[in-house]
Amino acid sequence: MIGVQDVVGLAAGTLTTISFVPQVVRIVRTRSAHDISWWMFGIFSVGVALWLGYGIMLGALPVIVSNVVTLTLATAILCLKWRYGRDLPPPRYGAEQEPGP
């Protein structure tokens, strides 16, 4: 029988997991990822992998399922950062436009 804490855990895992989808969509739509931090998603991905291990040790299904999906999405964002976030940042208003290196 599913208890209240399982429902809360599933809701928590669902929200923190699906939250990455809008970020993926935004990067793909704008083709821009300059403001995304490599360090954040890199360290985050390692942490999520450890959470996955923790969930397996605990036998906590919400932790396991949400972290498998979150790890997939976080890795996707790193790939998109590689694709769209390595260019020179666009110039700001009023700045001289110079050809990039």
Next chain:
Amino acid sequence: MIGVQDVVGLAAGTLTTISFVPQVVRIVRTRSAHDISWWMFGIFSVGVALWLGYGIMLGALPVIVSNVVTLTLATAILCLKWRYGRDLPPPRYGAEQEPGP
């Protein structure tokens, strides 16, 4: 006595929590947050709050501690997005520069 799973949980919580610090630093340093998704950090914050509740129900200290700090950092990013991410995005190379609305 601290077991292996507690060490893994603490490591996981530490990494996923501190991962947000580089993102905060990046936004403050570049004064830019256009590529950050409102939806991602908004939904993520709600999910983290639920994880906090789940951790309290489970009595899982790594879950509780990491999610208090993560919630603080995610909220900070939302505030920084409000501060630095609401302007018009900078023009791209080659685009006509037009005054904003």
